[in-house]
Amino acid sequence: MKTRFLIAALICMVLACSENKMSSVEVASPDTDIKVSFNVNSLGSPYYGVEFKNKVVIDTSYLGFEFTDASAIDKNLEIVRATATKFDETWQMPWGEQIDVRNKFNQLTVELQETSELKRKLNVVFRVYDDGIGFRYEFPEQGGWTEALIKEENTEFNLTQDYKTFWIPGDWDIYEHLYSETKFSEIDAISKRDHPNLAQTYIPNNAVNTPTTLVGNEGLHLSFHEAALIDYSDMTLGVDNDNLKFKSILVGSENTEYKVKRNLPFDTPWRTIQISEDAPGLIESNLIVNLNEPNKIGDVSWFKPMKYTGVWWEMHLGKSSWDYGMEQVDGKWVDTGKAHGRHGATTENVKRFIDFSAENNIGGVLVEGWNTGWERWIGFPDREGVFDFVTPYPDYDLDEVTAYAKSKGVEIIMHHETSAATETYTKQMDTAYALMEKYGMHAVKSGYVGKILPDGEYHHGQYMVNHYNNAVEKAAKYRVAVNAHEPIKATGLRRTYPNAISREGLRGQEFNAWSIEIGNPPSHLPTVAFTRMLAGPIDFTPGIFNIKFNEYKEESQVNTTLAQQLALYVVIYSPVQMAADLVEHYEANPEPLQFIKDVGVDWEKSIVLNGAVGDYVTIARKERETGNWFVGGITDENSVTLEIDFEFLDENQMYEAILYKDGDNAHWDNNPLDIKIEAMAITNQTKLKVKLAEGGGFALSLKEKN
Template sequence: MKLKALIMLFLMGSVSLMAQKSYQLQSPDKKLQVVVTVGDDIRFSLTHDGTEVLAASPISMTLQDGSVLGANSKVSKVLKAAVDKTIPSPFYKKTEIEDTYNEMTFAFRGNYGLVFRLYNDGMAYRFTTKMKNDIIVVNEEAGYNFSSDHKTFAPYVNSQKATFEEQFMNSFEQPYVHEPITKLDSKRLMILPLLVELDGGKKLCITEADLEDYPGMFLNNLTDKPALKPVFAPYPKVKKQGGHNNLQMLVEEREGYIAKTKGTRAFPWRVFVVSEDDKQLADCDMVYRLASPCRVQDFSWIKPGKVAWDWWNDWNIYGVDFRAGINNETYKYYIDFASEHGIEYVILDEGWSVNLAADLMQVIPEINIQELVNYGKSKNVGIILWAGYHAFDRDMEKVVKHYSDMGVKGFKVDFMDRDDQEIIDFLYRGAETCARYKMMVDYHGICKPTGLQRTYPNVINYEGVHGLENMKWAANTYDMPLYDVTIPFVRMVAGPMDYTQGAMRNAIRKNYAPINTEPMSQGTRCHQLATYVIFESPLNMLCDNPSNYRREAECTEFIADIPTVWDKTVALDGKIGEYVAIARHHGDNWYVGALTNWDAREVELDLSFLGDGNYKMELFRDGINADRAARDYKKEIIPVPADRKVKVKMAPGGGWAAKIYR
């Protein structure tokens, strides 16, 4: 009996093996190759020029009716296509994007499919369905497997709570741990993007794109093997108002599924960006390429720019003859400052509406918004209003119409702190509603971008970053310069970042302290200046107060002049966690920025992208004493060398920034 059983098991295994079939697809440059195996399950593996990126990894989707898309799949059709086109990209780091890829589309019996897309810089896949009625997705499964225990740059959720259910509520802003996959904390969720260090110096950055009508993806390692698996927040079932100033909706109970959605649709892209050199990650267009095309016919009214910001500096202006605070006199001072420097906007952050009311139609008596809008208009400065999530969502149409009619230019919406299907639907509703009333929207307190800024270009920025606001309270053990030279290779792969830089109080490592009302930055003054070139941010804050900026005329003039959207971007050099250098072009000028961690560093930048001709360079470099007094800098105007080689020397926590012109 035992021998017979063994023979039967061998035969069953042989039949299963014989039933499997493999399909291959290469990138246009033939370096990336995906192998998709269809049998009892669906698995894919990915290699880059002989280097394993992902070992065979199973993928599937479970529906509430019990069907599992990916189990015992029967292929009915496989189509391959090669695409080579360009995508216009307004309000981005370049005016157009090359969209060149090879695609393999599977149709399976059961009215579902899979699409694999290979670019030279990465791979993406997504499920598709063609079902008549709505479907309920219980879960989307995957095991992203590795043959080696690679090190990662992994950001955990910033919730320390015990269960995933409690961790789903978080602000999506957290520094990175640099640990092997198996050493990651299996009891904590990790947010995207997440980076894996492969063999030979190559990198894999995992994220997602075209996230619509579906929850965002977390990652987790649940085993002692080098593998990552996705986790999704189930749909909210019971909620109550609460959280920060009563402006959030807290989930008390969730459904047994992650999404209820249309039966005929394409699901979000699972994105795997692969780089041979770290600097390639600092100029990646994958998420923008994969996003749904623009749905706004006329976007001529969308005006990116800079914002004089109040909250970080705690309205702490000085040298005036009125009491500073949340009042019209203070905001007129901000407007005057913005007007003097060609800064396009002033934001009224939290405090202008009645606290705890969660009602944006209730304005405190010290604020007259129409008066500020009119005053700003006379100075060519627009007004943007901060809005807590629930206050904005509870009567969105009325609120948006009211303030649009008043002349307000947009909203900064904050404290969503979730990315379940309900919140993702809110992001799209907010974008569409604001677009109808010609209003921009900056989504703060939310997950990383997934391409919504292409679909609705009035979505002008996203947070999902551990930005400079944290310097108001972060312990002196926190390392901000390290984070600053990590995010260009990880978080920024997903898209723009509402990082909110521009501090005029700057501290060397041992001198930093968190001071909520008069905050400072870590690193040098030139580090702050360079972030305006390095970080993508179409709506970019000047976080310090106008009184401080007026004492720092050279630096203020320089950062006020830097554009926020670009014609071209060139990633010059960099190594994740160590340093980065990027050049960006707008109009007639180039801007170049470089950042380092707490290590003093000298790098040579190749400016050959300038081409022929004579150029001048207005540069800001760390002063000789910047390692002692972080605010020390030197401004120079010099000719660009004929050989186009420029040596950049940076102090610990330092930076370097330049404007290049004819």
């Protein structure tokens, strides 16, 4: 009733606005806790503000655009009309963290027009949910203006306090930086310019990439991101340290003065602010997916969420290599008899992974390094035309491997490393996806390591946004699901294109294999859960059992306990979860392997039981179809004791539970393999205290007891 009154009152303001041209308009969330106001000042400059429970969260923040071929739209505007609507639906995820998703919001559409000579029109649309807001710009069809060449979008987020901020630099090429935890006023992205591994890093501004998460003095949590990134440039957030303000900075190109080129009419992506009184509320929010359009590709039952193994980790350890040892002669790869004998993707090696997967309830095997071109895949300026996405190396029999996998009930996951040579991949996409369709492969891991070709483009500019999204759309026609690495950010498009199953877009597990200096610290994943994971599924590749891997690289290690590696299957969400370690390391540890065999990947319901950004988090998930529950908890470099309340379980039901927790002497560095495994009975009345060691965690499986 209260919400209906607000909408009715707003309609009255709309009428007044149409007559007076200057009245402020506002819209509230369905529960009325969040309120957005909009107006133009005496100069005709549009601005908005956000309140949460009657306290200002976003103060007066101005909006506008700069163009390369026209004057800016940032003043001389008047409100022509404002329209309020409300919406409420429940839609279902074909795969995901839950089945049913409530999409309930109140919307305000504000139509603006210039009072100056050009009379250009611009709309701003706000959708206000109980868990945050999204707003976007609409450029309607209008006489005399058919094309927008956007030099910069100037969207402000004016904060009201010096928040504790969790951020990575506003890099135009990668998201593979460690998160920093500083006050907002102390953000210095430029000092993080030098990346220890990837040469294509480019950070031109003191800006941050999104999602960026902020924690206030009284516990208010905000996270800034974007949704529905289509045919536009990635948004970074420029930092005004002195005035505590974010301002959008779009990723550009060295080849054009504009950053975005669009024909009218068009809509921008949604600019989003998730708002929660605690950290768990951020993870449980569905704001990002809800701001995307419904499924456009129809039935996706051909894709099955799965665990997978693969020829990957052994290459990072140096046990084997991606390349075979061929030579390129007259543009073709030729076996000249100089094979080095260390190639990983051989028929026999892949069959070994297939056997292991079939025996351990693991549905797929990822094969990297199967195709010609790896000898010249990175660091070469003439990478275009190098990779062939249909021709295997001589020691990899594609027919034999796929037939053997099918006989074992295991699916081969294709791998397409493009080396960022985008024109080569674009030309071969149809042929490559058709090959997958022929062999019944329904998932591909794509990669874009290196500096983007053509020269002058960046991974996160409009050119590459379109490339990545076009690949997903084309793949759907061949019933192929895409797991993109070195990607654009996830912005909820998995709702519109459910074959966009997962992506990297963060500092992954492989950094631990390269050296201790650039490995991920224990605080990394408890931060990722409240930052990067808010954008969407993460292909992080957990499950490393040989934490120290001294047999290959004494100078490197994984900076967690073994128990935390198990917990990651629940905490870090993806519908494809890799058991990333070597077969022999799993075979030597059958007891902890049991959790990987049991744990689900597709969920009916997810509940965040506790958490603090950068410190610790515990998540419980109920598996679809089986009804089994799994719980995972992880912490940073500090030990913590957590009490788990199982009130989320069904009443009057006993569960057989197996707890995998840190041993009494466990420590991520000193004693990472110390693990204790206990069987117990649990009901919804149970309360369980679990101690997590430094850099540790716990994993728990619960099955109904008849």
